[in-house]
Amino acid sequence: DVKVTQSSRYLVKRTGEKVFLECVQDMDHENMFWYRQDPGLGLRLIYFSYDVKMKEKGDIPEGYSVSREKKERFSLILESASTNQTSMYLCASSLYPAGGGQFFGPGTRLTVL
Amino acid sequence: QKEVEQDPGPLSVPEGAIVSLNCTYSNSAFQYFMWYRQYSRKGPELLMYTYSSGNKEDGRFTAQVDKSSKYISLFIRDSQPSDSATYLCAMSPTGGGNKLTFGTGTQLKVEL
Numbered sequence: 276d277v278k279v280t281q282s283s284r285y286l287v288k289r290t291g292e293k294v295f296l297e298c299v300q301d302m303d304h305e306n307m308f309w310y311r312q313d314p315g316l317g318l319r320l321i322y323f324s325y326d327v328k329m330k331e332k333g334d335i336p337e338g339y340s341v342s343r344e345k346k347e348r349f350s351l352i353l354e355s356a357s358t359n360q361t362s363m364y365l366c367a368s369s370l371y372p373a374g375g376g377q378f379f380g381p382g383t384r385l386t387v388l
Numbered sequence: 389q390k391e392v393e394q395d396p397g398p399l400s401v402p403e404g405a406i407v408s409l410n411c412t413y414s415n416s417a418f419q420y421f422m423w424y425r426q427y428s429r430k431g432p433e434l435l436m437y438t439y440s441s442g443n444k445e446d447g448r449f450t451a452q453v454d455k456s457s458k459y460i461s462l463f464i465r466d467s468q469p470s471d472s473a474t475y476l477c478a479m480s481p482t483g484g485g486n487k488l489t490f491g492t493g494t495q496l497k498v499e500l
Contacts, residue, residue: 279431318432365431
């Protein structure tokens with residue numbers, strides 16, 4: 276069965292802290308994605324990766340960076356957290372190039388105080 | 389104007405009703421269409437995945453794509469309270485292996 280896991284369900288951080296969000300998939304998928312989801316704005320793509328050590332900017336990469344050292348793991352880093360980064364963060368993975376849809380993790384609700 | 393438009397609802401129906409959820413889009417390059425179900429405080433779950441125009445059925449769910457009208461639909465037959473969730477449409481020119489464009493979601497409540 277398809278599985279994407281995220282390191283934390285809920286996280287509270289202070290402004291200026293460095294924040295790491297981890298995502299692991301067990302489906303041997305090439306592609307991995309990080310989104311944030313906000314009311315009224317839907318899902319917005321932050322970064323994605325189609326291979327180990329490769330990354331591409333999404334629609335809203337500012338204030339974020341990513342790391343993919345292993346195929347199954349994709350990390351999102353908030354270099355200096357700010358209150359406007361309070362959001363639900365969702366990781367997803369998919370096959371490449373056939374696609375077949377993206378499979379999402381349970382999400383991390385991040386609050387920055 | 390957004391590339392994908394979806395009525396946010398909320399949509400409230402009685403148990404057993406047929407539900408119709410819809411999205412319109414503007415990018416004629418979209419070829420792959422998906423519907424996701426998202427329960428409160430959970431990640432989206434892939435429900436239906438279709439390519440190009442036509443219908444696809446899976447149990448109580450039917451996905452319909454009309455590329456000439458740039459309009460997609462998800463029908464839920466015999467709706468149940470467990471169907472209460474937010475439904476997101478998503479689409480891509482190249483399949484799920486690349487960027488998806490999402491609608492903002494329609495909140496559905498099925499009442500006893």
